[in-house]
Amino acid sequence: MAYRxxxxxxxxxxxxxxxxxxxxxxxFDHISINEVGDGNLNYVYIVTNKLxxxxxxxxxxxxxxxxxxxxSWPLDIERMExxxxxxxxxxxxxxxxxxEIYFADSEMSLVIxxxxxKHTIMRGEMNKGKxxxxxxxxxxxxxxxxxxxxxDWGMAGKTDKWPYHDSAEKKKMVKxxxxxxxxxxxxxxxxSYPLCDSDTNSYTTGLTKEDLAxxxxxxxxxxxxxxxxxxxxxxxxxxxxxxxxxxxxxxNEEETYVIDPEFAFYGPxxxxxxxxxxxxxxxxxxxxxxxxxxxxxxxxxRKWVLEAIEEIWDGFSLKYDKLWQEKESEDNYPMWxxxxxxxxxxxxxxxxxxxxxxxxxxxxxxxxxxxxxxxxKVSDIAEIEDTEIRSSLDRLALKTGKQFILxxxxxxxxxxVLSIAKEISPLI
Amino acid sequence: MAYRxxxxxxxxxxxxxxxxxxxxxxxFDHISINEVGDGNLNYVYIVTNKLxxxxxxxxxxxxxxxxxxxxSWPLDIERMExxxxxxxxxxxxxxxxxxEIYFADSEMSLVIxxxxxKHTIMRGEMNKGKxxxxxxxxxxxxxxxxxxxxxDWGMAGKTDKWPYHDSAEKKKMVKxxxxxxxxxxxxxxxxSYPLCDSDTNSYTTGLTKEDLAxxxxxxxxxxxxxxxxxxxxxxxxxxxxxxxxxxxxxxNEEETYVIDPEFAFYGPxxxxxxxxxxxxxxxxxxxxxxxxxxxxxxxxxRKWVLEAIEEIWDGFSLKYDKLWQEKESEDNYPMWxxxxxxxxxxxxxxxxxxxxxxxxxxxxxxxxxxxxxxxxKVSDIAEIEDTEIRSSLDRLALKTGKQFILxxxxxxxxxxVLSIAKEISPLI
Numbered sequence: 060m061a062y063r064x065x066x067x068x069x070x071x072x073x074x075x076x077x078x079x080x081x082x083x084x085x086x087f088d089h090i091s092i093n094e095v096g097d098g099n100l101n102y103v104y105i106v107t108n109k110l111x112x113x114x115x116x117x118x119x120x121x122x123x124x125x126x127x128x129x130x131s132w133p134l135d136i137e138r139m140e141x142x143x144x145x146x147x148x149x150x151x152x153x154x155x156x157x158x159e160i161y162f163a164d165s166e167m168s169l170v171i172x173x174x175x176x177k178h179t180i181m182r183g184e185m186n187k188g189k190x191x192x193x194x195x196x197x198x199x200x201x202x203x204x205x206x207x208x209x210x211d212w213g214m215a216g217k218t219d220k221w222p223y224h225d226s227a228e229k230k231k232m233v234k235x236x237x238x239x240x241x242x243x244x245x246x247x248x249x250x251s252y253p254l255c256d257s258d259t260n261s262y263t264t265g266l267t268k269e270d271l272a273x274x275x276x277x278x279x280x281x282x283x284x285x286x287x288x289x290x291x292x293x294x295x296x297x298x299x300x301x302x303x304x305x306x307x308x309x310x311n312e313e314e315t316y317v318i319d320p321e322f323a324f325y326g327p328x329x330x331x332x333x334x335x336x337x338x339x340x341x342x343x344x345x346x347x348x349x350x351x352x353x354x355x356x357x358x359x360x361r362k363w364v365l366e367a368i369e370e371i372w373d374g375f376s377l378k379y380d381k382l383w384q385e386k387e388s389e390d391n392y393p394m395w396x397x398x399x400x401x402x403x404x405x406x407x408x409x410x411x412x413x414x415x416x417x418x419x420x421x422x423x424x425x426x427x428x429x430x431x432x433x434x435x436k437v438s439d440i441a442e443i444e445d446t447e448i449r450s451s452l453d454r455l456a457l458k459t460g461k462q463f464i465l466x467x468x469x470x471x472x473x474x475x476v477l478s479i480a481k482e483i484s485p486l487i
Numbered sequence: 488m489a490y491r492x493x494x495x496x497x498x499x500x501x502x503x504x505x506x507x508x509x510x511x512x513x514x515f516d517h518i519s520i521n522e523v524g525d526g527n528l529n530y531v532y533i534v535t536n537k538l539x540x541x542x543x544x545x546x547x548x549x550x551x552x553x554x555x556x557x558x559s560w561p562l563d564i565e566r567m568e569x570x571x572x573x574x575x576x577x578x579x580x581x582x583x584x585x586x587e588i589y590f591a592d593s594e595m596s597l598v599i600x601x602x603x604x605k606h607t608i609m610r611g612e613m614n615k616g617k618x619x620x621x622x623x624x625x626x627x628x629x630x631x632x633x634x635x636x637x638x639d640w641g642m643a644g645k646t647d648k649w650p651y652h653d654s655a656e657k658k659k660m661v662k663x664x665x666x667x668x669x670x671x672x673x674x675x676x677x678x679s680y681p682l683c684d685s686d687t688n689s690y691t692t693g694l695t696k697e698d699l700a701x702x703x704x705x706x707x708x709x710x711x712x713x714x715x716x717x718x719x720x721x722x723x724x725x726x727x728x729x730x731x732x733x734x735x736x737x738x739n740e741e742e743t744y745v746i747d748p749e750f751a752f753y754g755p756x757x758x759x760x761x762x763x764x765x766x767x768x769x770x771x772x773x774x775x776x777x778x779x780x781x782x783x784x785x786x787x788x789r790k791w792v793l794e795a796i797e798e799i800w801d802g803f804s805l806k807y808d809k810l811w812q813e814k815e816s817e818d819n820y821p822m823w824x825x826x827x828x829x830x831x832x833x834x835x836x837x838x839x840x841x842x843x844x845x846x847x848x849x850x851x852x853x854x855x856x857x858x859x860x861x862x863x864k865v866s867d868i869a870e871i872e873d874t875e876i877r878s879s880l881d882r883l884a885l886k887t888g889k890q891f892i893l894x895x896x897x898x899x900x901x902x903x904v905l906s907i908a909k910e911i912s913p914l915i
Contacts, residue, residue: 211720226674226720227667233723234665239655246654255821278831281822285835292639292654293724295661394683394709403706407713 062136062167065120067092070104074118079162080171084114097306099127099435100134100321105174115176116161120169121321125244127435135240136168138321143170144235145323148298152204156197157317175316178309185305185342186439188353188360195367197315198308198335199374206328206375206415207382209298215390233295238324241301242292245322249425250288253433254281262432265450274428274457283464287421295325303331304338304426304437328411329418332375336419336476337426337460338437339368344455344484345439348448361486365477372419372473376412383408417467420476424463431456455484490564490595493548495520498532502546507590508599512542525734527555527863528562528749533602543604544589548597549749553672555863563668564596566749571598572663573751576726580632584625585745603744606737613733613770614867616781616788623795625743626736626763627802634756634803634843635810637726643818661723666752669729670720673750677853678716681861682709690860693878694885702856702885711892715849723753731759732766732854732865756839757846760803764847764904765854765888766865767796772883772912773867776876789914793905800847800901804840811836845895848904852891859884883912 065073074080075087084090089109096103101121108114121139125132143165149157158173181191207213214229252259255275262271274280300307301322309316343364350357387395387404395404430437431453440456443449462479470476493501502508503515512518517537524531529549536542549567553560571593577585586601609619635641642657680687683703690699702708728735729750737744771792778785815823815832823832858865859881868884871877890907898904 211717225679226671229720230665230667230670234662237658237662239658242658243654251653251820251822256824257821272825276825276827278827278834281828281831282835282838285822286838289639289839292657293722295723296721392679392683393685394679394713396684397700397704399704399706400709403709406706407710410710410714411717 062123064122065102065118065167065169067094067104070106070118074106074116074171077162077171080116083116083161084108085111096126099125100138101126105176107174107176112176115174116171117158117174118169118171120167137165138238138241139163139168139170140165141236141238141241141323142319142321145298145300145320146170146172148209148232148323149201149205149300149317149320152208153201153317156201156315157320175309175318178311178314178316180306181308181310182305182338182342182438184310185364186345186349186442188346188350188355190360190363191310191312191315191367193313194308194310194315195370196374198317199371200378201315201317202332202335202371202375203378203382205300206297206331207379207386209325210296210328212383212411213386215386215392232298233325236298236324238301238322241322242324242326245301246288246292248433248435249429250284250291253429253431254284259434260432261434261436263446263450263453265446266432266453270454270457271432274432274461277461280461280464283421283467284425287418287425287464290327290418291330294327297325297328299324299326299331301326301330303334305335305342305439306338306437327418328415329420330422332372332415333419333422334426335371336368337423337430337463338439339364339371340423340459340480341427341430341437341456342439343368343480344452344459345443347455347484348443348452349439352443358487365480365486369473369477372416376416379412379415380408413471416473417470420463420470421467423476424460424465424467427456427460427463431460458483490551492550493530493532493546493595493597495522495532498534498546502534502544502599505590505599508544511544511589512536513539524554527553528566529554533604535602535604540604543602544599545586545602546597546599548595565593566666566669567591567596567598568593569664569666569669569751570747570749573726573728573748574598574600576637576660576751577629577633577728577745577748580636581629581745584629584743585748603737603746606739606742606744608734609736609738610733610766610770610866612738613792614773614777614870616774616778616783618788618791619738619740619743619795621741622736622738622743623798624802626745627799628806629743629745630760630763630799630803631806631810633728634725634759635807635814637753638724638756640811640839641814643814643820660726661753664726664752666729666750669750670752670754673729674716674720676861676863677857678712678719681857681859682712687862688860689862689864691874691878691881693874694860694881698882698885699860702860702889705889708889708892711849711895712853715846715853715892718755718846719758722755725753725756727752727754727759729754729758731762733763733770734766734865755846756843757848758850760800760843761847761850762854763799764796765851765858765891766867767792767799768851768887768908769855769858769865769884770867771796771908772880772887773871775883775912776871776880777867780871786915793908793914797901797905800844804844807840807843808836841899844901845898848891848898849895851904852888852893852895855884855888855891859888886911 070092091107091109093105104118106116121136123136124130125134143163160172162171215225300320307319346361350360440452498520519535519537521533532546534544549564551564552558553562571591588600590599643653728748735747774789775785778788868880
């Protein structure tokens with residue numbers, strides 16, 4: 060069907076006419092439709108049969124512009140294709156960790172999928188002080204599987220016999236996931252604008268010229284940030300979610316789902332990990348105040364946030380390493396078949412995991428800066444009303460982000476990263 | 488026209504029927520046709536009007552298999568598309584440094600182009616001890632323009648106004664140049680087989696088990712080589728020639744042309760530079776004997792080879808840096824507009840050039856090893872008849888290549904690279 064924007068009043072009509080939806084819904088007489096998009100990019104409707112709330116789907120449609128800015132910033136609606144392709148690939152690698160797709164209409168640039176109605180967005184729940192003890196284990200599994208299985212390490216052929224390619228399938232994936240519009244957003248809104256004097260930037264009035272100069276006029280930081288951007292633009296290593304912050308994760312006590320992969324593309328292996336850790340560190344900073352507001356001693360919740368960060372990294376690196384060893388044991392390639400070869404293979408894995416770690420720390424820093432000076436905020440800090448408190452938290456976020464970027468290449472363990480954060484915003 | 492292999496007797500027929508060729512040739516009555524392909528991949532015919540030798544073209548056709556191996560190694564004939572696309576792009580960036588295309592037929596997987604009949608393949612001329620004093624300047628210009636102008640640094644938009652993308656054009660290029668078949672050859676024949684016990688390897692009988700183990704069982708070397716391969720497979724930075732050895736360069740006293748870019752793809756910036764330098768170092772090693780054979784004291788020619796290497800690198804890095812500064816001065820992006828920003832921009836350029844340098848040194852090492860242990864040899868050494876001499880030169884090539892790979896990441900200047908080569912094979 061040719062593209063037209065499905066205003067709320069047209070959603071029911073559209074759904075009704077789909078055979079697949081006629082099977083899913085016992086009746087369309089008492090349907091509720093609620094728009095729940097976060098307002099940045101797309102329209103997202105929850106469609107539910109009020110008589111049987113288990114009959115429920117999400118309908119998500121892209122509009123041909125950046126919703127948060129308006130029609131003056133056109134965006135190709137083909138981006139929904141990327142979300143659909145990515146969800147399908149993620150579903151293959153990590154079933155039951157991403158919503159199931161029921162129906163996709165590429166001309167309409169829309170997708171109908173599983174409504175995760177027993178789950179809530181993690182960021183909002185964390186803002187309220189909720190802990191999710193199983194999340195680090197789940198999310199580190201998601202990261203390890205995605206990052207390993209989509210890489211050349213994970214996709215190399217079992218056999219070397221022609222015409223089997225070691226790398227052809229992965230190269231086809233890279234080609235399919237060239238996602239220029241949404242990568243362009245990341246390049247600008249994470250890696251460029253917040254690092255210089257751009258009128259798209261926006262920040263708490265309490266931040267001073269000096270605070271800005273600490274970021275935008277620090278030569279070492281600027282160079283490292285430019286190189287992180289360059290890596291983002293060039294290193295087509297793994298299929299990334301591309302926007303894996305705590306608002307892209309839906310949780311309950313038992314399950315963790317990753318949603319909204321429209322930014323998916325082949326990029327540097329540290330990116331998703333770094334995005335997530337950066338957002339967790341922002342929560343750590345926010346809760347020095349949020350917990351007080353909730354009437355608690357901040358220590359306990361903030362300690363949990365740091366433990367979760369540690370558990371995510373440790374879980375990821377162990378699982379990634381294990382997947383690689385399993386892959387190698389299925390392989391018949393003689394690269395490591397010699398006395399001492401096992402040790403070399405271990406050295407290679409260690410080197411790669413360290414590289415991903417350092418990349419992730421740099422990205423975590425970039426994200427903390429971007430969420431403080433750039434256009435898109437995180438509610439963790441931005442929804443704190445007191446300007447003075449907000450700007451003091453902003454300052455901690457900037458300082459921590461800066462140190463992450465400056466020190467990333469010399470760090471060797473997640474404990475060192477936690478120490479930097481605790482030095483700037485003590486865990487007391 | 489549907490694909491059929493143009494055997495020699497059919498070439499004239501094909502040419503005759505092309506309107507463009509009817510304009511180029513005054514008559515087809517006295518045409519000579521000579522097959523001159525190097526035998527690895529394609530058939531290459533020189534077509535000349537014997538009555539007027541200025542009326543001459545090259546016709547190059549791909550066959551659907553790896554010619555050097557035979558029909559048992561099928562290769563997609565689409566590879567000629569890559570050669571044509573690459574030649575056109577190179578011609579845009581570096582006119583008069585690549586042959587001009589007269590006609591391309593993608594279904595027939597063939598191209599008709601300028602016959603560089605006043606030029607000869609540089610490798611053969613170097614084997615005879617000829618110097619090409621202008622070549623380093625020419626080839627460093629070619630490298631600087633290609634590597635800078637095809638990169639994100641060189642292709643970033645002048646304006647930030649929507650819908651102008653900083654990176655969209657470059658991403659389209661990456662997509663267009665996903666060259667899986669020929670990248671697969673490089674991945675296997677440069678980065679995999681020579682580093683392990685593969686029956687595609689072939690080497691001088693004089694090399695011992697210990698010589699092989701020095702390469703194939705050295706843990707540090709193996710890990711570094713694996714990481715170089717991974718970079719080759721993942722870092723889609725610049726449009727590479729992909730096979731820039733001294734046999735892909737045609738020269739005379741005044742001009743330098745680069746031919747045969749069918750391996751072209753978007754890869755790591757150090758690759759072409761490293762390939763060329765590795766081949767020059769092989770010539771340096773070969774001439775410790777070749778010059779004696781030619782009746783000369785080896786010192787002078789080998790000194791020229793080292794000077795040429797130095798001049799290529801210095802020329803490249805200076806020109807690359809200059810292109811970047813020019814680009815930046817045309818830009819209106821405020822990234823470096825602050826007190827001290829110029830210095831940061833210089834730091835960034837220095838960091839990038841150093842990174843390219845180190846990558847190139849690692850690649851040079853890989854190439855020296857591959858040309859010694861792998862399937863495809865270089866005539867510089869391989870055509871020396873005396874097995875004992877050949878294996879002693881092979882050993883020098885392996886040692887030098889190994890040290891390049893091991894030390895690449897700690898080197899800072901081309902002089903240090905020359906010192907390694909001279910330490911292993913003294914310039915006396």
